[in-house]
Amino acid sequence: MRIASPADAAGVALLLHEFNTEFDCPSPTPAEGERRFDALLRRKDVLVVVAGRSSTTSAHGDGCERHPEDIGFALLTFRPTPYWDGPLAQLEDLYVRPAHRSAGVGSAILDRALAEVRFRGGEELHINVDSDDIDARRFYARHGFSDVDPDSGSGMRCYLRQL
Numbered sequence: 001m002r003i004a005s006p007a008d009a010a011g012v013a014l015l016l017h018e019f020n021t022e023f024d025c026p027s028p029t030p031a032e033g034e035r036r037f038d039a040l041l042r043r044k045d046v047l048v049v050v051a052g053r054s055s056t057t058s059a060h061g062d063g064c065e066r067h068p069e070d071i072g073f074a075l076l077t078f079r080p081t082p083y084w085d086g087p088l089a090q091l092e093d094l095y096v097r098p099a100h101r102s103a104g105v106g107s108a109i110l111d112r113a114l115a116e117v118r119f120r121g122g123e124e125l126h127i128n129v130d131s132d133d134i135d136a137r138r139f140y141a142r143h144g145f146s147d148v149d150p151d152s153g154s155g156m157r158c159y160l161r162q163l
Contacts, residue, residue, distance in 0.1 A: 001112045004048035004073070009037035012048055015073045019095035045087070047076040047120075049112045051096070051105050072096035072105050074113045078120065086121025110143055128158045 004012055013033025020027030028036060040046045051072040074094040078087035091113065096105045117125055127145060129136045137147075147156045 001108060002050050002052070003116070004037075004041055004050050006038050006041045008048070008050060008070075009041060010034045011070050012037050012041075012050065012073055012075075015050075015070060015095055015097075016075075016093065018097065019093060022098070045078045047078070047113070047116055049074045049076075049109050049116065051109050071100040072109055074109045076113055076117065076125075078117075078122065084121075084123045086123055089117040089120075089122045089125045091125055091127040106139060107143065 010030070013028070013030050013036070016033050016037075017027050017030050019025075027033075037048070041048060050070055052069045072095055075092040077090045077092055079090070081088040091110075094106060094109060094113075096109070114125065125145075127140055129140060129147075131137075148154065149156055
């Protein structure tokens, strides 16, 4: 498990593309994703946790490290909030390649992400999950997340509008 750097942009972009392709969602091409992740991974308000089968890396002539054994990732963003001194975290995406599911990889990625949020002073992590994605809903519920506001008991909803 590692925190991604700009050197990981191509690998993370490929994982994101696989994720979106698997679930028939619009996706940036791997080249577009690499360019965007290169910029995102330089920001202090973006965090990517990457899981790999081994901790070895190989350097190529282009000066970038490649991690051919990467099997999953989580993308988190942070924003200020008036409710705490630390940031509010949003888990944007969490993906594990199909051949590595049900082996604890997703849990390990989420655990590392939560530790990083706490380290950065965050006190809350938001996750948006499609209502029909039963597997994801069960996964997050097993890890203590709820779609019920703990203060009011009211059901939580996410609304969006593309601009």
